[in-house]
Amino acid sequence: MNKISIIFHHIFRYIWNGLFVISYPVLATFGLLFVGVTYVFSALSKLLTRLRPESNETEEVYDGSWKILPNTNNLIEAKVHKQIMFGPACFQLRRKDGVPSVLEDHIFGGKVKFIEEGVLLEKWRTTDSKDLPDFDICLYDPDSDKLNALTNIKCFDWHLSEREENELMFKWFDGTQGGEVKVAL
Structure with missing residues (x-):
């Protein structure tokens, strides 16, 4: 240089x-x-x-024993059937009073909502993680022990938004799009 x-x-x-x-x-x-x-x-x-404040709406049961499902007025017990990786758990349900029930034949999600006509439950069609979410929102009548499918929803984020005389309005959102489903009771 x-x-x-x-x-x-x-x-x-x-x-x-x-x-x-x-x-x-x-x-x-x-x-x-x-x-x-x-x-x-x-x-x-x-x-x-x-x-x-503490919320009683979404308590989750994760051990293998039978526990009373929150918000069911001590009527339904739940036991974890399967925990989906990075997702929700699905449960086996039974009546706490020991009466044999149609609930024992199916697998359900953790969302439970009491209405006048009965209990709203999400009945899973499958527990295979590649096919999820795919479940029916059902109305369980504890007096007659009947499970009536109201609608099919393919996302975990849903809620009961409105209630009219004999109709329920469910809203859902899957992360990219949302919608509403109106069903008759």
Whole structure:
């Protein structure tokens, strides 16, 4: 190299090193602030989670024993049949009073909703994870021990949105699209 290029090389090297020495504390401070802000928001999130009231709507049973299913007025017991990886569990159901029931012949999801006419349950058609979600929303009448299929839904995110005289309106959302299903009782 000639002398001029060596001089320019040394000048630019000193400028580059100077920029690095000046900017390093700024970059390190930014990194520390970022970690600190993340820690503060994490602590705030934990605090707010503890302040949230307990909800009885979605309790899940995961051990192998029979337990009373939440929101069933001590009528139905559940036992885990299968836990879908990265998904919900399916249950075997039976009546707590010991009466043989049509419930024992099927596999159900964890959503249970009491209405005047009976109990809304999701009866799974299959437990094979590649075919899920595929289930019927059924109305179980505990007095006559009948299970009446109301509609078929192919997503886990559904709820009873409206109720009119003899009709129920279910809303569902599968992550990309949603819909409504109106069924007659």
